[in-house]
Amino acid sequence: MSSGITKTVAILLIVIVILGIAVAYFAFNPRVEIVEKIVEKPVEKEKIVEKPVEKAFIRFAGWSAGETEMKNYEKMIAKFEEKYPTIEVKYEVITQMFHENILASYGAGVAPDVFYVDTSWAPTFIEKGALYPVDELASPEFINQFYDFLLEPFRGKDGKLYGLPKDWSMLALFWNKKLFAEAGLTSPPDTWDELLEYAQIIADKTGKPGLAIYLGGFNRYVPVALGYGAPAPWFEKPGDEAWFDRPEVKETLIWYINLYREGKIARENEGKTPYVVQPADVGAGWLGDAFGKQEVAMVISGNWMIPFLADQFPDFKYGEDWDIAPVPKGPKARATMAYTVALGINAKTEHPEEAWKFVEFILGRDGQHELVVKMGHTLPSMKGLEESPDMWPQHKKTLSFKYDKVLVFLWGPKSGELEGKISDVMAAAMRGEISTDEVIPTVKEAVSAVLGG
DSSP states (O other): OHHHHHHHHHHHHHHHHHHHHHHHHHHOOHHHHHHHHHHSSOOOOOOOEEEEEEEEEEEEEESSHHHHHHHHHHHHHHHHHHHOTTEEEEEOOOOOOOOHHHHHHHHHOOOOEEEEETTTTTTHHHHHOBBOOOOGSSSSHHHHHHHHHHHHBBBBBTTOOEEEEEEEEEEEEEEEEHHHHHOOSSSSOHHHHHHHHHHHHHHHHSSSSSSSSSSOOOHHHHHHHHHHTOOOOHHHTTGGGGGSSSSHHHHHHHHHHHHHHHIIHHHHHTTTTTSSSSSGGGGGHHHHHHHTTOOOEEEEOTHHHHHHHHHHHTTTTBTTTTEOOOBBBBBSSOOOEEEEEEEETTTTOOOOHHHHHHHHHHHHHHIIIIIIIOHHHHHHHHTTTGGOOOOOOOHHHHOOOOOSSESSSSSSSHHHHHHHHHHHHHHHHTTTTSHHHHHHHHHHHHHHHTTOO
16 A cells, blocks of 8 residues: 555656656747747848949941931831840941941941941951951851842952841832823833933923932943943953943943033023932932922932832822832843942941841841831842732832843942042033043043052
């Protein structure tokens, strides 16, 4: 009996001791309370200080075919900056001596990152090392989407590609249907002789000049020479200036110069309305302006005129008031000029990757569809885009014309300089500053000097 009581007491004592230890432990270790406090206390998040994003600034320079082109580029630049917020593009328009200014700024180390390069100046830019090889930035798949004949002018002797064509254009005849009707004419001229004849008829019947041309403008004359059987001009070495000795060249060059000498100067001396003028003679800045203001009945110009007319002269309706026809033909051929301009990247740019992103955006399939096709700039340089339902009917019509010869604006490694020198002689003759007998020897001398003869 006493033994059982003793065991019971012992067990009770052990239980009491254990409970006491537990109470003491929880009294001095309030774990539950701490856990509750931790749970109740809001967790403070670590503050992340974002560093300001550094932007890359690139400059893009071009010339302008008018306000319409400038506005369209500004729209595209806004879209680009929205897609690439870390790149900012400054658009610069150079209105005088574009390529000469770009080369001078390149020599001074302040050239834009991206700029226009005309086919006639591409060899000079490549020779001077002013252009970044784009085939080091673009994939072959991207390059292969462009028409080969538009790429070739921008290839160097090393086989590298130094620019990608942004679009292209062809010369065509723009004619005012209302002035034609007023003069009793129902269709555009088909030959060069008819062009001159119609210009005279329109001036006599309407009091408006029939044709506007640029003073000089060797490239605008070349289709006449080709139409009369001359081969395409190519000036690379001393002696090549002999192209001007060809009978068909002599004949057509004097004919072209006399368009203004006889159509403007002689007519005004007779007290008659001139049938040929330059844009400034009718208060216009360029051919598109003269035609849009309906100060002249005909001009021969490129696709770049089409969006300008739609934007600046919306009441002057295509199809109703004016139309497009092929460049007149000669007895041997119907010929026209094709023009393309590349976007080139400055060889010394500090931002080649960003510059390429901009070029790729503008010239890619989506960019060209927006800028060239939908906005109606000119003709797309990427294959297949001309089939788009968004292609303007005026542009589609120019593509439908059949020519025996389509010559890209390039006649040798120094085409840009030669174009200027030859055009200066032509302009002097058109103004009557030199006689027509002096034209051929003077132009040959100018070409020979450029070629080192």
